Amino acid sequence: MKRILWIPGMVALLGVGCAHRAAPTLALHATAAGSALVESSGGKQLGMPGTMLPQPLVVQVNDASGNAVTGALVEFSGPEGVRFDPAAGLSDSNGQVSTNVTMGGIGGRYELTAASSDKSGKQFFLKVTELSAPYQQQVGYEVNEKYCAHCHNSESSAERVSNYDNLAVKPHSFADGNVLNKFSDSDLNAIITHGGPALNRSALMPPYGWTLSKAKTQAVIAYIRLVSDPPYQPAGVTYAK
Amino acid sequence: MNSVKAKIVASWQAVVRDPIVPFGVVSFLLLIALAIAPLKDHFSEWRHYQQQYVRLIRSRGDAVTLQRHFEGGIHQIWLPQMGVVDRCQTCHIGLGEASLSAIGTQPFRTHPVIPHRLDEFGCVICHRGQGAATTVAEAHHSKMAGEQPILPARYIESSCGQCHHSALEGTPKLNQGRALLTGYGCVSCHSIKLADGTTMTATDQPPPLTHIADKTTREWIYAWLKDPAGYSTTATMPNFNLSDAEARDISAFLIADSKPLSDDTVAMPAATANSTADPAAGESLYGESFCASCHTMQNAAGNVVGGNLGPELTSIGSKVNTRWLESWLRDPRHYDPSTQMPQYRWTDQQLQLLTGYLQSKTNSDFLANVHLEAATPAQIAHGKALVSEYGCASCHEIPGIRKPDNFAPDLSRIGSKPLPQLVFLAGMPHSLPDYLSEKIRRPRAFGSNLRMPVYTFTPAQVEALTTALLSLTDRSFTLPPRLQVPSPRISNYQPAGHAGQLMANLNCLSCHRINGRGGDMAPDLTWEGSAVQRQWLDAFLKNPNTLRPSLIRRMPKFNLSDSDRAELTDYMLTVYQTPAFERDSMPLSGYAPAEVEQGRQLFYSKYGCQACHIVNAQQDKGYIGPVLTRVGSRLTAAWIYHWLKNPQALRPGTTEPNQNISDEDARALTAFLMAQNTSLKQEAKK
Structure with missing residues (x-):
């Protein structure tokens, strides 16, 4: 009978010994609560697998009337492999929380979540998409920056000037999924290789078939598919929790 | 004695009673022992993954195709020449299945598209790890002597650098890391020999301290x-x-x-x-x-x-x-x-x-508190003594101090440094990439007597440098030589003669590239002599005007004397000619109006050149390429014609695509462009 008594004792001792003491976390206590999260900057960035995105992700906590809330707790989460630094934060005087995002080891489209809770403790979320370009899409991005972006990207910088605004026929942004998703891979290949007239489109789009290798043309198409918004379905990959 | 024996026998009989029983027990134990090996095999990790895979594909629309491709058992890529025995595909079954790219979880995802075939290179050449292992722990995480764990995805570009010794498309991090190694003087102290036989040389130019x-x-x-x-x-x-x-x-x-x-x-x-x-x-x-x-x-x-x-x-x-x-x-x-x-x-x-x-x-x-x-x-x-101790002369020229040899450890094979040879800081992860990054970030933390200075690199720069260092592996030297893609030949071209001295004095090569040597800020001048007309070149050197409105860097005015200009013009027009065609093989003027008109139509409709170029300043808005309003008085007709036929052949890497223009069209376009020859004076009169 005595023996039976010490068994629960041993089990309890074992339990105490094995209990995984939670790592001491920096205590973050929300001093305020908002009711909506909006993205300030840092969404839709193009990063590389396993690499920190060039710009931090900044989200803003607003109350019901749209004013910034200071001191609200925002927690970030994402699919496997994504790391946030910091993973949670309190909104600053502008209602903003900033975090550095390191992408997971696989290329593709990543859906990240920022979460906060309102006064009643009910959680509300903001979904942010970030892109991670593996080798082929990275090559596509580089080809795009050298040849395509002069016309297809309306944003202009001192290093890479855009002529978008000056063109009589406006080219489509590569992110314009509503239009470009309707083109099959072979349509895009025909336009890039033989120029706009190949599909009865503007001659302002020159043929690149004698300049780019087949692999590079494929890379540009893969890049277009990666950045397309809404996502390109047949090959578009979504990693979500 | 007998009694002892009798006792043993008695107790033996008491325990076993009938001899059949122990025989049965021993046979049973033997049977179990024999079953251990097949059971261990049956419940092995890789079989578990293969069963998971079968369950995964069973419910898919393309199950039949995937099942036909699937074959159970251990799979192996064996490449004796490269020392590759990779069994990774035993668990990573879907690497070649394009339709599985939407599977976000490992180990079943499709391999991303790369320029190499998996069965020609295997896995460990790029990813490291132990290819022959069939458990995750051994294959991915082993850190035993001579073994490297799997390489984190963020450093994967380093593996390309084992064979590709020059800048490569699609590996921006590796390229940046190499540029930092040579541009921040790392290779002035550390010697880095590459597998193609070259040695990395510094590209920064620290000032001499002689005066x-x-x-x-x-x-x-x-x-x-x-x-x-x-x-x-x-x-x-x-x-x-x-x-x-x-x-x-x-x-x-x-x-x-x-x-x-x-x-x-x-x-x-x-x-x-x-x-x-x-x-x-x-x-x-x-x-x-x-x-x-x-x-x-x-x-x-x-x-x-x-x-x-x-x-x-x-x-x-x-x-x-x-x-x-x-x-x-x-x-x-x-x-x-x-x-x-x-x-x-x-x-x-x-x-x-x-x-x-x-x-x-x-x-x-800056100098407020210096007394x-x-x-x-x-x-x-x-x-x-300090100047010698800190190796200042590795970078700077200092009178009376010789540039030290082997001042810092050789890094030619740092990417394969065995982990047991490294001394880690307390609390840091025990991996080579972490060690290298930390060493770059705070070198003095590894010992107070170390001389390595502290750089102010951003996290992205540290990652790039680590990537470049990880590419310097033992394997890089042992891979078959046919795989080596050598770094570009370093040209030591120097223009000759008196004009050459003049060009050295103007440091043309700081911005322009000629015969493979020089900067990339301004156009390559290797064949400038075939391209431009004498009067234009002379006027341009006198007062450079902008050809490309979108550029922020521009050719400065050097205030050259008439004789210097004439000498430079003569030299460039004579020496920098392409062998591909004769500079004066086509007339500069006298094209038929009909041909000019045909060229105009081709320019604006068929080839849409106005997307990037401006011929009519009032109407065209192409701000990407050079302005062509007076191109007929700038370029030679032969250059325009051959450029239109294939721009990449005359200046590799130029942005203008080769449009495969027919001879007839190219001639008409040349006629049209040569007609754009209003000089500045004529324009001013209007």
């Missing part, structure tokens, strides 16, 4: 040594964390060691420079001379703007001596024969303006 006392003060040297970033945020000089006494003694030695420069080129006393200078006029001269193409300066908004070829000039007035600055601006090569700065041939008045303007760029805080007593001989001697 340093003519240029600056001991106080400035002291403050600079203490904190280079405090003087210039873009400084490439690292911080050696010198003590006050060390900085005092090194500055004392450098000043004492400096040889005075023969001063015959300085025509004007220093005092007059400042008094007559008008900073506003000096600033506009700084702008007109396009100094910002190479030098950065902090603007009123606090942004550092400009090129990175020369040093930052934000606080140049706190650094250099007025007399030196004026002499430098007059003839930079007098002070430093290897400088990339061109000689501008400014007038005395312009020199005064520019000197005055630059001297007004000061930072009063040095006169140096003693003991301090100078100690300074000399």
Whole structure:
């Protein structure tokens, strides 16, 4: 009978010994609560697998009337492999929380979540998409920056000037999924290789078939598919929790 | 004795009773023992993954195809020449199945598209890890002597660098890391030999300190040594964390060691420079001379703007001596024969303006707390010892100090450094990439007697450097030589003769590339002699106007004399000709109006050239390529024709695509473009 008594004792001792003491976390206590999260900057960035995105992700906590809330707790989460630094934060005087995002080891489209809770403790979320370009899409991005972006990207910088605004026929942004998703891979290949007239489109789009290798043309198409918004379905990959 | 034996027998019989029973037990145990091996095999990790895979594909639409491709058992890629025995595909079953790319979880995802075939290269050449292992723990995480764990995805580009020794498309991180290794002087102290037989050489050009006392003060040297970033945020000089006494003694030695420069080129006393200078006029001269193409300066908004070829000039007035600055601006090569700065041939008045303007760029805080007593001989001697100890002469030319050999550890195979040979800091992850990054980030934390200086790299730069270092592996040397893609041949081209001296004096190669040598800021001039007309080149050298409106870097005006211009023009037109065609094989004028008109139509409709070029300044809006409003008086007809036929052949890497234009169309377009020959004077008359 005595023996039976010490068994629960041993089990309890074992339990105490094995209990995984939670790592001491920096205590973050929300001093305020908002009711909506909006993205300030840092969404839709193009990063590389396993690499920190060039710009931090900044989200803003607003109350019901749209004013910034200071001191609200925002927690970030994402699919496997994504790391946030910091993973949670309190909104600053502008209602903003900033975090550095390191992408997971696989290329593709990543859906990240920022979460906060309102006064009643009910959680509300903001979904942010970030892109991670593996080798082929990275090559596509580089080809795009050298040849395509002069016309297809309306944003202009001192290093890479855009002529978008000056063109009589406006080219489509590569992110314009509503239009470009309707083109099959072979349509895009025909336009890039033989120029706009190949599909009865503007001659302002020159043929690149004698300049780019087949692999590079494929890379540009893969890049277009990666950045397309809404996502390109047949090959578009979504990693979500 | 007998009784003991009897006792043993009795007790034996008491235990086993019937001999059949132990026999049965032993047989049963043997049976179990024999079953262990097949059972272990049956419940092995890889079989578990294969069963998971079968369950995964069973419910898919393409199950039949996937099931047909699937074959159970251990799969292996065996490449004896490369030392590859990879069984990774035993668990990573879907690597070749394009339809599985939507599976976000490992180990079943499709391999991303890469230029190499998996069965020709295997897995571990790029990913590291133990290919022959069949458990995750052994394959991915083993850190035993001679074994490397799997490489984190963020450093994967390093593996490309084992064979590809030059800049590669699609590996921006590796390219950046290599540029940092050569551009921040890492390879001045550390020797890095590549598997293609070349040695990495530094591309930064640290100034010689031979005449340093003519240029600056001991106080400035002291403050600079203490904190280079405090003087210039873009400084490439690292911080050696010198003590006050060390900085005092090194500055004392450098000043004492400096040889005075023969001063015959300085025509004007220093005092007059400042008094007559008008900073506003000096600033506009700084702008007109396009100094910002190479030098950065902090603007009123606090942004550092400009090129990175020369040093930052934000606080140049706190650094250099007025007399030196004026002499430098007059003839930079007098002070430093290897400088990339061109000689501008400014007038005395312009020199005064520019000197005055630059001297007004000061930072009063930088030298505020520097008060040095006169140096003693003991301090100078100690300074000399320190200069040798810290390897200053690895980068800088210092009189009386030889460039040390093998000053720092050789890094040729650092990417395969066995983990047991590394000393990790407390609390840091025990992996080679982490060790390398930490060593770059805070080298002095690894030992107080280490001499490696501290750089102010961003996290992205540290990652790039680590990637470049990880590419320097043992495997790089043992892979079959046929796989090596060598680094580009380094050209030591130097223009010859008197014109060559003139070009050296103007440092044309700082911005332009000729015969494989030179900068990439401005167009390649290798075949410029076939491309341009004499009158245009002469006028351009006299007063360079902008051809590409979208560029912020521009050709400066060097104020060349008529005879210098003529000599340069002659030389370029004669020497820099392509063998591909005869420069004068097509007439510059006299094309039939019908042909010109046909060319116009082709230009605007069939080929849509106005997307990038401007012929009619009122109507066209192509701001990407060069302006073509007067191209007929700039380029030769033969160059235009051959350019249209294949731009990449004449200037590899140019942005204009090859449109495979027919001979007839190219001729008509040439006729149209040659008709755009209104000279500036004619235009002014209109």
